[in-house]
Amino acid sequence: MNAEFEFVSVILGSIYLNITKTFFDTLNTKENHRPKILIWSKPYRKIEWYLPDLPGENGGCDITVNRSEYERSEAVLFFMKSCVSNDLPDPTKRSPNQAFVWWAHESPWTVLHYYHYELKDFNNYFNWTMTYRRDSDVLASFAPTPSLDYFLYKFGRQNEMTEAELLERPTMSEDRFREEIGLLMSKKTKMISWVVSDCKVVAGAAKRMQLVEEMTKDGLLDVDRYGKCANRPIANDVNVLLETIKKYKFYLSFENSLHCRDYITEKTFYNAIVGGIVPVINGPTREDVSAILPKRSFIHLEDFENLNKLAEYLKYLDSNDTAYLEYFNWWKEPGTHIIPRYGFNFGPQHENSNSSNWFQFWKAEDVIQRGMMEFEWKRFGLYHLCRKLRNKEHITTSKVVADLNQWWYGTESEECIR
Structure with a gap:
């Protein structure tokens, strides 16, 4: 049987x-x-x-x-x-x-x-x-x-x-670049921000909290903190987030894991790159970050022998707009027009791009403003799968x-x- x-x-x-x-x-x-x-x-x-x-x-x-x-x-x-x-x-x-x-x-x-x-x-x-x-x-x-x-x-x-033709042309002319940089800098009134809501759930989160404590000890750097860990929560709405932090020149993109391959999250892509802020990155290796992000769009913690050297460099950039703005030259690189910058609603659409189609597709009132910011991070993979x-x-x-x-x-x- x-x-x-x-x-x-x-x-x-x-x-x-x-x-x-x-x-x-x-x-x-x-x-x-x-x-x-x-x-x-x-x-x-x-x-x-x-x-x-x-x-x-x-x-x-x-x-x-x-x-x-x-x-x-x-x-x-x-x-x-x-x-x-x-x-x-x-x-x-x-x-x-x-x-x-x-x-x-x-x-x-x-x-x-x-x-x-x-x-x-x-x-x-x-x-x-x-x-x-x-x-x-x-x-x-x-x-x-x-x-x-x-x-x-x-x-x-x-x-x-x-x-495929994405990389055949620069993103914008010098005149347009200066115009957009002017709009960007008109918002910059403060130095460093950090949004964090996981204080110690995972071991890496506790370590980054300790790292920021060391960065701000004895007034070494002034970091404005937002999120649950700072008792300054921000609504789960990417536009509210970007509106809150757009006035800063630097953003602490500190991951909760160290040297995990290619692990670069929304902290860098949204809070910094999209938000028009220079990310200060810790977590992924410098090699991985260099391979993935536009060239010279970030500062990596491991480039500095200690926190004093990092603080010295950030203060130098804060006082020198010419040097600071070199971190936005990637805006002119071929292909980068497809990366939204300084917020969804903060700035013009870009020449030589299909942004009219993209911005219609990627409008803020879609899933993001309904408290579903996380969905956008997942949609990237779903579209590639599709x-x-x-x-x-x-x-x-x-x-x-x-x-x-x-x-x-x-x-x-x-x-x-x-």
């Missing part, structure tokens, strides 16, 4: 796979078909999951959290925080034209020591990884979504860009992540993991 049951199971499984494959083959031959992304393991926050069509893409993807859509989904997305081995679909019953994707936006230290996730149960299960790291199958940077092509270029993935599905890479390429634990943890530095 057991042998008969096993035989019948194999036959039924084969029929299931053939029917599912036929379904996907039919879908993918239709013009204007919108691939479907099923978020199987939902993030911890309630978010209205949808993707407006990306400018220039001639379509988009649909997102669902309804597991009954499993058989009709080209990609199944498993969010790190809620992905557990006893709550996964049977991989033997999935279509060969379906990608299982592991998704993480926290650092490996946080995944391992705070959430206590070892990943040894997931060998040979996922097809793609989706994280902020450059070696991910799907790039899910914390950068603003309109800059997707720019960062694909920076990450050496030009074959995945749709705006591109890969629309390009049928889930069909034309075959891959499995053989050892997720080794890929995620084994390739990291000791400073990151310990």
